[in-house]
Every structure is written in structure tokens, then in C-alpha cells.
Amino acid sequence: xxxxxxxxxxxxxxxxxxxxxxxxxxxxxxxxxxxxxxxxxxxxxxxxxxxxxxxxxxxxxxxxxxxxxxxxxxxxxxxxxxxxxxxxxxxxxxxxxxxxxxxxxxxxxxxxxxxxxxxxxxxxxxxxxxxxxxxxxxxxxxxxxxxxxxxxxxxxxxxxxxxxxxxxxxxxxxxxxxxxxxxxxxxxxxxxxxxxxxxxxxxxxxxxxxxxxxxxxxxxxxxxxxxxxxxxxxxxxxxxxxxxxxxxxxxxxxxxxxxxxxxxxxxxxxxxxxxxxxxxxxxxxxxxxxxxxxxxxxxxxxxxxxxxxxxxxxxxxxxxxxxxxxxxxxxxxxxxxxxxxxxxxxxxxxxxxxxxxxxxxxxxxxxxxxxxxxxxxxxxxxxxxxxxxxxxxxxxxxxxxxxxxxxxxxxxxxxxxxxxxxxxxxxxxxxxxxxxxxxxxxxxxxxxxxxxxxxxxxxxxxxxx
Amino acid sequence: xxxxxxxxxxxxxxxxxxxxxxxxxxxxxxxxxxxxxxxxxxxxxxxxxxxxxxxxxxxxxxxxxxxxxxxxxxxxxxxxxxxxxxxxxxxxxxxxxxxxxxxxxxxxxxxxxxxxxxxxxxxxxxxxxxxxxxxxxxxxxxxxxxxxxxxxxxxxxxxxxxxxxxxxxxxxxxxxxxxxxxxxxxxxxxxxxxxxxxxxxxxxxxxxxxxxxxxxxxxxxxxxxxxxxxxxxxxxxxxxxxxxxxxxxxxxxxxxxxxxxxxxxxxxxxxxxxxxxxxxxxxxxxxxxxxxxxxxxxxxxxxxxxxxxxxxxxxxxxxxxxxxxxxxxxxxxxxxxxxxxxxxxxxx
Numbered sequence: 001x002x003x004x005x006x007x008x009x010x011x012x013x014x015x016x017x018x019x020x021x022x023x024x025x026x027x028x029x030x031x032x033x034x035x036x037x038x039x040x041x042x043x044x045x046x047x048x049x050x051x052x053x054x055x056x057x058x059x060x061x062x063x064x065x066x067x068x069x070x071x072x073x074x075x076x077x078x079x080x081x082x083x084x085x086x087x088x089x090x091x092x093x094x095x096x097x098x099x100x101x102x103x104x105x106x107x108x109x110x111x112x113x114x115x116x117x118x119x120x121x122x123x124x125x126x127x128x129x130x131x132x133x134x135x136x137x138x139x140x141x142x143x144x145x146x147x148x149x150x151x152x153x154x155x156x157x158x159x160x161x162x163x164x165x166x167x168x169x170x171x172x173x174x175x176x177x178x179x180x181x182x183x184x185x186x187x188x189x190x191x192x193x194x195x196x197x198x199x200x201x202x203x204x205x206x207x208x209x210x211x212x213x214x215x216x217x218x219x220x221x222x223x224x225x226x227x228x229x230x231x232x233x234x235x236x237x238x239x240x241x242x243x244x245x246x247x248x249x250x251x252x253x254x255x256x257x258x259x260x261x262x263x264x265x266x267x268x269x270x271x272x273x274x275x276x277x278x279x280x281x282x283x284x285x286x287x288x289x290x291x292x293x294x295x296x297x298x299x300x301x302x303x304x305x306x307x308x309x310x311x312x313x314x315x316x317x318x319x320x321x322x323x324x325x326x327x328x329x330x331x332x333x334x335x336x337x338x339x340x341x342x343x344x345x346x347x348x349x350x351x352x353x354x355x356x357x358x359x360x361x362x363x364x365x366x367x368x369x370x371x372x373x374x375x376x377x378x379x380x381x382x383x384x385x386x387x388x389x390x391x392x393x394x395x396x397x398x399x400x401x402x403x404x405x406x407x408x409x410x411x412x413x414x415x416x417x418x419x420x421x422x423x424x425x426x427x428x429x430x431x432x433x434x435x436x437x438x439x440x441x442x443x444x445x446x447x448x449x450x451x452x453x454x455x456x457x458x459x460x461x462x463x464x465x
Numbered sequence: 466x467x468x469x470x471x472x473x474x475x476x477x478x479x480x481x482x483x484x485x486x487x488x489x490x491x492x493x494x495x496x497x498x499x500x501x502x503x504x505x506x507x508x509x510x511x512x513x514x515x516x517x518x519x520x521x522x523x524x525x526x527x528x529x530x531x532x533x534x535x536x537x538x539x540x541x542x543x544x545x546x547x548x549x550x551x552x553x554x555x556x557x558x559x560x561x562x563x564x565x566x567x568x569x570x571x572x573x574x575x576x577x578x579x580x581x582x583x584x585x586x587x588x589x590x591x592x593x594x595x596x597x598x599x600x601x602x603x604x605x606x607x608x609x610x611x612x613x614x615x616x617x618x619x620x621x622x623x624x625x626x627x628x629x630x631x632x633x634x635x636x637x638x639x640x641x642x643x644x645x646x647x648x649x650x651x652x653x654x655x656x657x658x659x660x661x662x663x664x665x666x667x668x669x670x671x672x673x674x675x676x677x678x679x680x681x682x683x684x685x686x687x688x689x690x691x692x693x694x695x696x697x698x699x700x701x702x703x704x705x706x707x708x709x710x711x712x713x714x715x716x717x718x719x720x721x722x723x724x725x726x727x728x729x730x731x732x733x734x735x736x737x738x739x740x741x742x743x744x745x746x747x748x749x750x751x752x753x754x755x756x757x758x759x760x761x762x763x764x765x766x767x768x769x770x771x772x773x774x775x776x777x778x779x780x781x782x783x784x785x786x787x788x789x790x791x792x793x794x795x796x797x798x799x800x801x802x803x804x805x806x807x808x809x810x811x812x813x
Contacts, residue, residue: 089766090768090771091766094711098768442791448655449609454790
């Protein structure tokens with residue numbers, strides 16, 4: 001019997017917890033919805049951190065668990081509930097109460113009978129776990145699904161936030177570069193693509209990936225068009241340092257004119273060797289492609305790549321260096337990196353960061369623009385209680401002697417049964433006189449044996465339908 | 466071994482509180498169920514379609530109470546009582562109540578008789594009430610004075626004539642009938658006297674099939690004979706019924722039902738507040754509990770459940786509720802008030 005009670009307690013606690021947990025989830029989602037609404041109406045309101053959202057659900061669930069456990073802690077309450085739900089005929093409650101009382105009469109026999117009953121009693125059929133709000137599942141399930149999707153979106157958004165900041169900085173750099181160089185068709189096209197993807201950055205990681213892919217394409221196309229990248233220059237300088245230290249230092253210093261001149265005077269074979277050695281360090285570099293060509297052809301192309309070709313090329317190389325810098329690191333320089341290449345300000349050597357990591361971080365804050373004007377909820381639609389509807393208190397008997405008051409005398413011209421008008425008039429007269437008659441009968445002390453006659457009289461004079 | 470003090474004599478009771486007597490108690494319970502069932506089967510041989518009334522009368526018999534049977538003429542009320550007497554093998558007497566019936570006609574009177582020495586002396590000549598089962602037919606036709614004489618015997622289990630108390634036979638069961646149709650020349654039982662009846666049972670009108678069966682049994686075949694059931698152990702069985710325990714929570718159900726019928730109690734239901742003049746008396750709660758104990762034993766249990774109490778709410782309380790004139794004028798019945806009380810308690 002005790003074992004059945006323990007099993008019943010577990011089931012009842014679980015069922016109670018499920019019910020409360022359902023309410024907790026509803027409340028949690030409601031609170032989340034309210035906070036989301038507040039964030040939309042008032043953008044300056046602080047964003048709820050993800051951990052707080054978690055607590056918004058975890059705390060009510062924990063509370064539900066505690067309430068369920070404490071509620072069903074008492075054996076007596078479990079027994080009472082079990083008896084109320086199942087056809088146990090108060091067996092469990094009786095045995096519990098009898099076990100605390102002094103043994104008398106049939107106590108032992110009752111316990112024996114209940115023990116036999118408990119052995120065959122199936123809790124599984126009696127206490128089935130009930131799904132909370134089962135009637136309203138058709139409404140609740142879509143709502144819960146929507147809320148779940150919104151929750152997932154919030155989580156993803158929180159996860160992608162740092163990357164979004166980085167991506168936005170990159171996009172800003174590309175945008176400024178495109179503005180400064182409207183004649184560069186490739187740059188304009190890539191900038192347009194990035195503009196299109198920027199609008200979706202707030203919601204998912206996919207546009208960010210697209211943006212990064214577009215940036216990579218842009219970098220590749222810019223690089224293919226012309227000059228050596230700083231990395232390629234460095235690798236080439238290292239390879240040539242033994243054969244021609246001056247050329248190497250020119251390449252490192254960015255003296256393109258001198259470097260191109262020295263390169264053109266070099267032996268094609270030594271240039272080919274230097275290219276081969278530099279290509280070993282740079283896997284996906286154009287140097288490898290050059291090294292596979294004939295030494296003369298490779299030297300000619302290399303000279304072209306090294307030689308300066310105006311401000312446009314210089315700006316490109318500076319932009320590429322800046323993009324590489326951003327990609328490798330990095331939001332650390334994003335505050336200043338948004339300045340356009342060739343603009344004059346923020347002019348720094350390729351590969352060198354202007355500011356310290358983390359300094360002047362001007363990343364845009366989260367949130368979305370919206371109206372700060374709160375119009376409120378308006379007047380209370382529920383209204384107030386109407387004092388005229390209140391009960392005026394218990395009925396009172398008025399003082400006076402029966403028969404002294406006004407009397408009701410009406411003459412009917414026909415029997416109520418025959419004439420509809422007379423019947424209506426009789427009903428009206430009966431309704432007027434009934435309260436006074438009941439009042440009078442209630443006052444009189446009528447002998448019990450005669451009450452049936454009074455009752456019959458009143459039944460007889462009642463208007464018939 | 467527990468004992469009961471009654472009339473100065475300590476009567477051994479069948480219930481043994483020793484836990485080792487479980488088998489004995491179970492045997493006694495089985496005997497009770499068997500006796501009840503055999504009586505019921507015997508009565509059902511004669512009576513058709515009165516299952517509820519038969520169960521009520523047998524319950525009153527084992528609860529040592531009295532029952533009031535109400536029903537239209539010809540529904541077998543008298544036959545029901547006579548059959549019970551036959552099935553139980555007990556003394557039976559019938560009193561046809563009429564307006565000129567005197568108390569002495571039912572209780573008996575002192576007659577002057579001559580003894581063997583030729584001396585005259587008073588000798589009590591017992592009336593028809595001195596039987597095990599008394600059928601008070603159409604009890605509402607007798608005057609209140611005569612009714613009171615019967616009801617005193619019902620309550621006190623003895624009758625006093627010329628200052629001498631004469632105890633009734635044991636068991637003593639009065640089964641009164643009354644006809645609800647004819648009210649002319651009747652003296653309806655006062656509520657205080659109605660309260661003495663443990664149960665008020667309705668003899669219901671038989672269905673078509675049951676009427677066919679009645680015709681078959683009464684016009685084609687020889688009237689069935691009821692075999693008497695041995696009742697030697699009946700006193701022990703009655704004691705056993707009273708020993709069935711009910712925990713306070715279950716007793717509270719009976720108390721709540723009774724209090725719900727009172728117009729001026731916090732527990733009262735709305736219809737009681739509006740239409741009831743007096744609610745059920747404490748005897749109502751006693752009746753509920755006793756009948757519930759019998760139901761529990763018949764169900765194979767040794768304890769009372771709330772459902773047992775609810776099952777007897779209507780027959781045990783319907784005659785104890787007095788409606789006010791508003792209730793009577795509105796056609797409200799005491800059954801409606803009881804049903805509302807049952808529903809208010811969560812079980813119906």
C-alpha cells in the first residue's frame with residue numbers, strides 16, 4: 001500500500017510539474033514577447049542578455065518543480081487524490097487514518113483488505129500523465145513553434161553579433177573605396193553586391209558569409225589585375241636578398257620604380273630561381289604561376305607587376321592590405337579602418353596597424369531604430385463596477401398588521417381558462433398578490449397537518465400555462 | 466472481545482479487536498453478504514421491478530431502523546413487507562390504519578381475566594405491534610394520537626400500558642406505507658414523526674416488461690413460495706455492521722450533506738437557503754452512516770466510503786427536509802435540494 005502511495009506521489013508530482021511547467025513556459029514566452037515589444041517601441045531600452053532569457057524560463061521551471069514536490073509531500077494528500085480519481089472507495093485514506101488511530105474493531109481486517117486491493121490496483125490506468133492545455137493545443141502549438149523560432153533567431157543573432165560588427169566594418173571600407181574610385185568597374189560591382197547583402201546582416205550568418213565571399217572575390221580580382229601583394233613582395237624580396245640585396249631592399253621599402261628597373265636588368269634565370277623559391281613559401285600566389293612560365297616571359301610579367309602604374313594601383317594595393325588586415329584581425333582596427341584608401345587620412349604602411357588592438361572601437365550598438373514615443377494603453381476598457389447593481393441587503397418584513405394595508409380587488413369578466421384576456425389579467429393579478437400572500441403565510445403558525453391544505457390551495461390558484 | 470451495555474445486560478459482541486481474528490471477521494462479512502443476498506433473492510421471486518425498495522427494506526432491517534414506503538396503490542408495498550417476513554421467517558403483523566383506530570388497538574390493552582384460583586386480575590393482551598415485522602398500512606389515515614403510539618414504540622422499542630413497559634420483540638421493524646394520491650381524510654405524518662423512519666422509499670411503477678412478468682407470475686403459475694432464510698446469527702450480523710469503521714474524512718461527508726440542507730448554515734446550498742424551512746436532523750446523519758456501512762460490506766469492503774454515503778442520501782434524507790411555502794408553491798422537491806447538496810460536495 002505504501003509502495004502504491006509512493007508511485008502515486010511520483011506520478012502526481014510529475015503531472016503537477018507538467019501543468020505548472022506549461023504555465024511557466026507560457027509566462028516565460030509572454031514575458032519574452034513583452035520585452036521584445038518594449039524593445040521595438042523603445043529602442044534605447046537595454047537589451048536582455050541571453051543568460052537572462054534563460055533564467056526567465058529556468059526560474060519558473062525550478063519554482064514549478066519545488067511547488068509540485070512540496071504539494072505532494074504529504075501521504076494523506078496523495079491518498080485523498082488517489083481516492084478521488086480512482087474507484088478505490090476511499091481505501092487509501094481510510095488505511096492511513098486508521099493506521100494513526102488506536103487499533104480497534106475491524107482495523108486490522110480493513111488493512112488486510114486494502115493490502116489485497118493495492119496488490120491488484122493498477123496506477124498506470126488511473127493516473128495517466130495528462131498533457132496540459134490539451135484542448136488548446138491546436139492554438140498553443142503554432143504559437144509555441146513561432147516563439148521557438150523567434151527564440152532560436154535571438155540566440156543566433158546573439159552568436160553572430162561580433163562577426164556582424166566585423167563584417168559591417170569591412171563593408172564600410174569597401175563602400176568608401178568604391179565612392180573614391182567610381183571608374184573601377186569591378187570594385188563598383190562588388191560594392192553593390194555588398195550593399196545588397198548588408199541589409200540582411202542583422203538576421204543571419206548567411207549574408208555575412210556571402211559578404212565575405214564577395215570580399216574574397218574582390219580581393220582576387222583586384223590582385224589579378226596588377227601589382228604584387230605585400231606578401232608576394234616580401235617573399236620575392238627574401239628570395240632575391242642573396243642575389244641582389246639592393247633589389248630586395250627596394251621591394252621591401254616599396255620603391256617600385258627602382259625595383260622594376262633592377263628586375264629588368266637581372267638575369268632571367270636568377271629571376272626564375274627567385275620566383276621558384278618565393279613560390280615555395282606562398283602556395284596560392286601568382287608567383288607560382290610565373291615560376292612555371294619561361295624565365296624571359298616570367299621576368300617581363302614580374303617587371304610589369306612590380307613597376308608603378310599610377311595612383312589607382314597604389315590605392316588598390318593599400319585597400320587590399322587594409323582588407324587583409326581586417327580579415328586577419330580583425331575588429332581591432334575597425335575604428336580607423338573604415339577610412340577609405342587614398343583618402344589621405346589614415347595613411348599607413350601596408351601591414352602595419354595604425355591603432356592598438358581594441359582601441360577606439362566604434363562598433364555600432366545593437367538594436368533597431370524606432371519611435372521613442374510611447375502612446376500608452378489608453379483608458380481602462382474594463383470599466384468600474386456599477387454601484388446601482390449592488391444588492392440592497394436582505395429582505396425585510398415591514399411592520400404593520402396583516403389586512404391593514406392596501407388591498408387588491410379586481411373583477412374578471414370571464415373565467416381565466418376561457419378568455420385569453422382574462423387569463424392574462426389573472427396572471428397579472430396573481431403576480432402582484434403572490435409576494436404579499438407568501439409573506440402572510442410565512443408569518444402564520446400553521447399546524448403541520450394543515451399545511452398540505454394551504455399548499456393545495458396555492459397550487460390550485462396558480463395560473464395555468 | 467468488546468461488549469455493549471443494553472438494558473443493563475452485557476451482550477457479547479461478535480467483533481474481536483484481536484488482529485488475529487481477521488479470518489473470523491471475513492467469515493462474518495461473507496455470512497452477512499450471503500444472508501442479505503439470499504433474502505433479496507427470495508423477495509425477488511415474489512416481487513417484480515422493486516429492486517431499489519427491496520434493497521432499502523433489507524438495509525433498514527439490518528440497520529435496525531424503520532422504513533416508510535410511498536407509492537401508488539397496487540405497486541406491491543404490502544406484498545414487499547409480507548415477503549420480507551416470510552423470507553426472514555419472522556413474526557409478521559399487519560395493521561390497517563383507519564381514522565377510528567385507537568392506540569390500544571395497536572399496542573394492546575389490559576383485560577380482566579380470572580386466574581385458576583378464581584380471582585380476577587389484569588392481564589396484558591399485546592396488540593399487533595408485538596411482532597418482529599409490523600406493516601403499518603396507510604399510516605396517514607390514522608389520527609395523530611394513534612400515529613404517536615406507534616412512533617413511540619418505534620423509537621423506544623417498548624410500549625407502556627398502565628405504567629408497565631412492555632419491550633418489543635427483537636428484531637423489531639416497522640414498515641409503514643402511505644398513499645400520496647388520496648389526501649382527503651388523511652392525517653399527514655408530522656415532520657418530527659417522519660424523522661423516526663430510517664428511510665423513505667418510493668415504490669416505482671413497473672415497466673412494460675416488468676408488468677408482463679407480474680402477469681405471468683400471478684395469473685399463470687402458482688404463486689411462488691419463499692423459503693425462509695436462517696436468521697439465528699442476525700443479531701451478530703447487526704453488531705458486525707455497526708463495527709465497520711468510517712474515518713473522519715468520510716464521516717465529514719455525511720455531516721456536510723446534512724448541514725447543506727439547513728437554510729441558515731454556512732454549508733447550505735442555495736436552494737436550501739431559499740426553499741427549505743428546516744433541514745435534516747442529526748438522525749439523518751446517523752441513517753446515512755448506518756446504511757453506508759451495510760453498502761460497504763455488500764461491496765466487499767470493511768470500511769465506509771464517501772460513495773456509500775452519497776448512495777443513500779436520497780432515501781435517508783428526503784423525508785427529513787421541510788420546505789417553506791415558497792418552495793412548495795414553486796413545486797420544489799426535497800430531492801432537488803439533496804441533489805444540489807450532493808453536487809456541491811463534488812460527488813454525485
